Amino acid sequence: ILNVEQSPQSLHVQEGDSTNFTCSFPSSNFYALHWYRWETAKSPEALFVMTLNGDEKKKGRISATLNTKEGYSYLYIKGSQPEDSATYLCAFSNTGGFKTIFGAGTRLFVKA
Amino acid sequence: GAGVSQTPSNKVTEKGKYVELRCDPISGHTALYWYRQSLGQGPEFLIYFQGTGAADDSGLPNDRFFAVRPEGSVSTLKIQRTERGDSAVYLCASSWGEGSYNEQFFGPGTRLTVL
Numbered sequence: 001i002l003n004v005e006q007s008p009q010s011l012h013v014q015e016g017d018s019t020n021f022t023c024s025f026p027s028s029n030f031y032a033l034h035w036y037r038w039e040t041a042k043s044p045e046a047l048f049v050m051t052l053n054g055d056e057k058k059k060g061r062i063s064a065t066l067n068t069k070e071g072y073s074y075l076y077i078k079g080s081q082p083e084d085s086a087t088y089l090c091a092f093s094n095t096g097g098f099k100t101i102f103g104a105g106t107r108l109f110v111k112a
Numbered sequence: 113g114a115g116v117s118q119t120p121s122n123k124v125t126e127k128g129k130y131v132e133l134r135c136d137p138i139s140g141h142t143a144l145y146w147y148r149q150s151l152g153q154g155p156e157f158l159i160y161f162q163g164t165g166a167a168d169d170s171g172l173p174n175d176r177f178f179a180v181r182p183e184g185s186v187s188t189l190k191i192q193r194t195e196r197g198d199s200a201v202y203l204c205a206s207s208w209g210e211g212s213y214n215e216q217f218f219g220p221g222t223r224l225t226v227l
Contacts, residue, residue, distance in 0.1 A: 004154075021178070031213065032213035034215070036218075043218040043219060043220050043221070044155070045218075046215040049214070093213070096211075099160065099171065100157055101157060102154030104152065104153050104154045104224050
């Protein structure tokens with residue numbers, strides 16, 4: 001059974017704090033790792049897709065790293081803003097299939 | 113351009129009834145996914161289409177669930193003899209090309225409530 005774990009489940013930070021979350025996934029037969037942001041009452045929005053061990057991606061204040069050998073990815077937010085408040089989902093897929101397995105997400109609350 | 117759309121946005125039905133949920137993907141996207149999301153959980157994979165064919169339907173929970181995409185564009189998820197446990201948000205996503213490394217564009221979802 002393919003399992004994707006995200007931690008923490010929820011996080012409360014102050015505006016300006018930097019923060020990070022973890023996504024753990026099976027390290028065998030890795031194919032791709034996705035990060036999505038899901039704001040309340042909106043659709044999930046893709047942040048990053050990573051396929052290579054050691055990949056680092058950056059979009060504004062948000063960045064992500066990937067370690068496929070040990071099966072984890074980190075998402076970092078620098079200088080959190082209230083508009084960053086959302087659920088951050090990671091999703092894993094392995095070779096030979098098209099199935100995308102999502103974690104339960106990390107719910108981020110940024111207080112002004 | 114237009115994003116992924118799903119109809120209806122909300123559906124309330126009674127136990128035992130049949131429901132159809134519709135997904136209009138982004139024009140030109142050949143890949144289409146259906147997911148189910150329950151409270152406190154991430155989206156759960158149901159089925160993946162590449163063009164008209166279901167390339168992976170291993171996530172469909174049982175034979176009450178069926179999905180079609182007859183012309184390689186619009187897809188319909190069909191649930192027979194609905195049960196209370198089917199209540200969830202059903203999400204559709206589409207992407208370019210084959211392979212799950214492509215960015216998926218999600219619709220707003222259909223919230224299904226089975227009474």
